[in-house]
Amino acid sequence: MKVLLINGSPRAKGCTYTALSIVEESLKQAGIETEIFQIGVKPVRGCIECKVCWETGRCVFQDDVLAQLYPKLEEADGFVFGSPTYFASANGSMVSLMDRLFYTAKELWLKPAACVVSARRGGTTAALDVLLKYPANRNMPIVSSQYWNMVHGNEPEEVLEDLEGIQTMRTLGKNMAWMLKCIEAGKNAGIEKPEIEEKIKTNYIRS
Numbered sequence: 359m360k361v362l363l364i365n366g367s368p369r370a371k372g373c374t375y376t377a378l379s380i381v382e383e384s385l386k387q388a389g390i391e392t393e394i395f396q397i398g399v400k401p402v403r404g405c406i407e408c409k410v411c412w413e414t415g416r417c418v419f420q421d422d423v424l425a426q427l428y429p430k431l432e433e434a435d436g437f438v439f440g441s442p443t444y445f446a447s448a449n450g451s452m453v454s455l456m457d458r459l460f461y462t463a464k465e466l467w468l469k470p471a472a473c474v475v476s477a478r479r480g481g482t483t484a485a486l487d488v489l490l491k492y493p494a495n496r497n498m499p500i501v502s503s504q505y506w507n508m509v510h511g512n513e514p515e516e517v518l519e520d521l522e523g524i525q526t527m528r529t530l531g532k533n534m535a536w537m538l539k540c541i542e543a544g545k546n547a548g549i550e551k552p553e554i555e556e557k558i559k560t561n562y563i564r565s
Contacts, residue, residue, distance in 0.1 A: 360391040362434035364427075366441035366452025368399045373476040376514040377527050381438055381474065382530025391537060395430060397423055397451050404454040407432045411462040423451075424458060431465035436501070436538050438530075439489055440474040444482030448488045460492045468551050470537045472501040472530055475508050476517065481509040493503045497554055501537055503530040 363382055367374040376392070382392045384423055402423050410418040441448035441454065448456075459465065471493035475485045486506055494502055507530055508514075509523035518524065 359389075359542065360433060361385050361436040361438060361534060361538070363394045363431055363438040363440065364394060364452075364455075365394055365396040366439070366449055366455070367396070367476075368449075368451070369442075370396055370398065370509065372442070372509050373509065373514055373517045374442050374474070376511075376517045377474050377476050377509045377523070378438060378440045381472075381531040381534070384528050385535050388532065388535030390436075390535050393430070393434075395427060397455060400453045402454045405457040405461060405475055411458075415462055415464065417458045417462050418497075419458070420511060425456060427455075427459070428463070431463050434465075434469070435444045435541075436470040436472075436534055437493075438472045438474060438490070438497075438534070439464065439488060440476070441485060443475050443477035443485040444480040446484040448475070448485050453488070456489070456492050460496055466493075467497045467554060469498055470501050470534060470541070472497040472503075472534055473507060474527070474530070475509065477510060478512045479510065480507070482510070484508035485519065499537065501530065501534045503527070 363378045365375050365378055378394055385392050400420060400423050403419055403421060408418060441452040448546045473486055473489035475482050483506060486508060507525045507526060510520045
């Protein structure tokens, strides 16, 4: 079993990475393979809703980040999406990536997901709400912790002083590992995944 942790921060070893690393350590202790994938400072363009991906299953724009990420989706059994907080939201690169990724990638469906945010001070709950909208819309069981999945600090050293945030990340990793093992046990017992119905769309305004 493997969990892919996606770091939306432009800083390779910043506060978001620190939070994800603690989740990762709990997963490793539970015997779960992990990989942290960082968006970094590479350009990630936004979705233009051209709908080509509805036919092909892949975004028509193959920038480096998305091209590198697609092959990793199939081998992952669970996901953790992490972002710093910019103006009480997830950062722009992360939102652009998730807009395009969640439009296209059916490899995500029915796999557990968690979201993590970091901030110096405020805006974390709003940013977390933005991230959680994605897995909640794509048939992904959401993994929680004993508090909202956030850490506080302006530098990684300060994040490590947020003892409640650290405990939340540690517990999140344990909960993710537990859910993955429960799903694996269900598979071994012959429990099949639910069939996903073709989406019905209802428009509220009609001409």
